[in-house]
Amino acid sequence: MTELNNKTEVIVVGGGPAGIAAAITIARNGKKVVLIERGKFSGSKNVFGGAIYTQPTKEIFPDFEKSAPLERRNVEHKYAILSQDDATVVSYRDKKSEAYGSYTVIRAKFDRWMAEQAKKEGVYIVEETVVRELITDNGKVTGVKTELEDYYADIVILADGVNSLLAKSIGLRKDIECKDVALSVKEVFKLDREKINDRFNIADDEGCIYEIFGGSMLGKLGLGFMYTNKDSVSIGLGVTLDDLTAGKVKPYELLDELKAHPAIAPLIKGGELLEYSAHLIPEGGYKKMPQLYSDGVMVTGDAAMLVNNLHWEGTNLAMISGKLAGETALIALKQNDFSASMLSRYQKKLENSFVLKDLKTYKELMDVMHSRKSSFLKYYLEKINAFFKMFTFVDSIPKRKKYLDFIKTIFSDRKISELFKDAGSVIKLLWSILK
Ligand SMILES: Cc1cc2nc3c(=O)[nH]c(=O)nc-3n(C[C@H](O)[C@H](O)[C@H](O)COP(=O)(O)OP(=O)(O)OC[C@H]3O[C@@H](n4cnc5c(N)ncnc54)[C@H](O)[C@@H]3O)c2cc1C
Known part of the structure; x- marks a missing residue:
């Protein structure tokens, strides 16, 4: 960073899908961009179900299928409706399709791969560094403070995830209400590849997604999920914080109950627990989105509440919002105008894309x-x-x-x-x- 003299054109905070997409869009156009990630590497702190979606990912990484660490291409999507002891499962399978809609990935590997691509394309990545505060001058964001140093830029893009204390610190968003955020818990079970293939009726590289309604979450605002990886199965659920508090239940108790359901237990039977994780999911939707821009700053991805919770879509909205923020930064740099009025173009771009169109569709x-x-x-x-x-x-x-x-x-x-x-x-x- 010394060669940049601590002043660059754009700083991106957060190395998840939103941050990397923003940074890579800017670097590809020859502008200087520094991405600051608090984790040891991108993905080291990230949790999701989960599946990444092929078409939006191709908008950032056109050839990702050739080199990204992908687990399985999803050929089957199941919707399981669970009561206490029984279940109805509706299934859609598209085995012959050439263009697969999604792939399961492990975020610690996939985000790291994305960050490596970004570095190759000229993004300067500072890892293991937490941005503590934003630096402002007369209300305009001009840089960031980390534990060690201050960094300055014409534009700061916030891609720091669901909590985004930074957006809150400059009044772009309020505290998230308990009903607008889900606490999600997830476990990953190691299982023989053949067992996964047999139990889910798929071939070696094929994947199956379960979206789960009811069961231990009956009457609660929550959904469960199951994803097949190469040699493991991820299972989890997310329930809004207000329902967890009102019911005085712990999410891992709900997960234990879900795993014991007769329609689920045989699928993960004998699996060795590899990993347990928990993370928040923003659930407020269109009505609870924060202010997306201000002088010198734009907010992307989970930090901007851009999650379509009915469809378990988050990484795609993050990537595309990052890309659109990156494109807006390029126009602002060209015109040397970093005002809120210039950066409002970011919101217009989002409104013209599926991101805000979809969130608007589900606003009620x-x-x-x-x-x-x-x-x-x-x-x-x-x-x-x-x-x-x-x-x-x-x-x-x-x-x-x-x-x-x-x-x-x-x-x-x-x-x-x-x-x-x-x-x-x-x-x-x-x-x-x-x-
Ligand atoms: C259990 C669960 C299942 C999900 N399943 C799916 C799924 O299957 N498909 C899907 O598309 N989406 C899914 N999502 C949603 C998806 O994970 C998010 O929408 C997506 O990760 C948002 O990307 P992001 O880049 O905005 O934020 P994040 O991925 O959260 O990245 C934020 C980054 O910022 C870093 N950071 C935070 N604060 C600071 C700071 N102060 N300084 C420096 N760095 C900082 C973090 O370390 C992190 O790397 C799921 C989420 C959860 C919790």
Whole structure:
């Protein structure tokens, strides 16, 4: 850093997907960019499910499939609805497709690989360094303070993840409310490759994703997941902090219960626990996004709450927001204008991309789920399983009577007024998605 004399054109804080995408976009256009990462290396502190998505990743790394450390290409996506003891699983498989939508990766390897590519393209990376504060001059962000040194730049891009104390310190965001953040816990189990292939019905390089509703999370605003890696299976769940506190439950207890569910336990049976981790996921969505820019600064990725929680999408929104912040920085550098008004172009770019379009599409989702979780995340999930139990169980009761009895339970188990409220919420949600 001495050769840069502690002044550069752009500083990026955080070496996750958002930060690396921003830095690489800037370096590719011949501008000076310093990325500061607190971990020993990029990815060393990062936790996710998870899958990275092929098309958005190609926007940053067109040939990533040739050299990135990928685990499996996902050919099957399962949606498992769990009650206490039974489950309905809906599955979509696309085995023949040439273009795979996603790959499982291990972040410690994948983020490190991304950082190596960034270094090759001219990004100056400072590792094992925490940015403590932002330096401002008359309200404009002009640099960052680390434990050891101060660094100055025309623009600072914040890609420091869900907590983003830095964005908060300059008033771009408030404390996240407990209902707008999920605490996620995850375990990775080592399993023989053949066992994984047999249990998930996939070939050596193929992967299977489980998105899990209900089970130990019945009635709570939370989702579970399972991902197949080459020689391990990742399983976890995320539940909003307010539901964890209200229910006085610990997330790892919910995970233990999930792992013991009869539809899940056989899939990870005999696996050796390799890793346990926990991380927050921003869940506030479009309505809770912070201010995305100010004089000399832009906020990207999780720091900007850019997560599509229904689809478990985060890395793609992070990468694309980083890229768009990088592109905006290039225009600002060209015009030598680092004002909020110039950097507002970043927000416009996000609005024209799938990032804010998707978050806007789902802007009512979290409110509806918060207010109707006992319906949509418990009652109807259990009813779906009850229906399939009735439908598949063979006895001597005529089918017509079974159907009528099932319909009767819907009206006897739940007040009509509640059913109307549920229907109203669905209409409101569909209207907000489709309008
Ligand atoms: C359990 C779980 C499962 C998930 N599953 C998926 C999935 O399957 N697919 C998907 O696309 N998304 C998934 N996500 C979301 C996804 O992980 C995030 O949206 C994504 O990582 C956001 O990228 P980012 O670069 O904004 O932040 P991060 O990846 O969090 O990176 C932030 C970086 O900043 C560094 N940093 C923080 N503060 C400082 C500081 N002060 N100074 C220096 N460095 C700092 C951190 O060390 C870190 O490297 C999941 C998240 C969780 C928690």
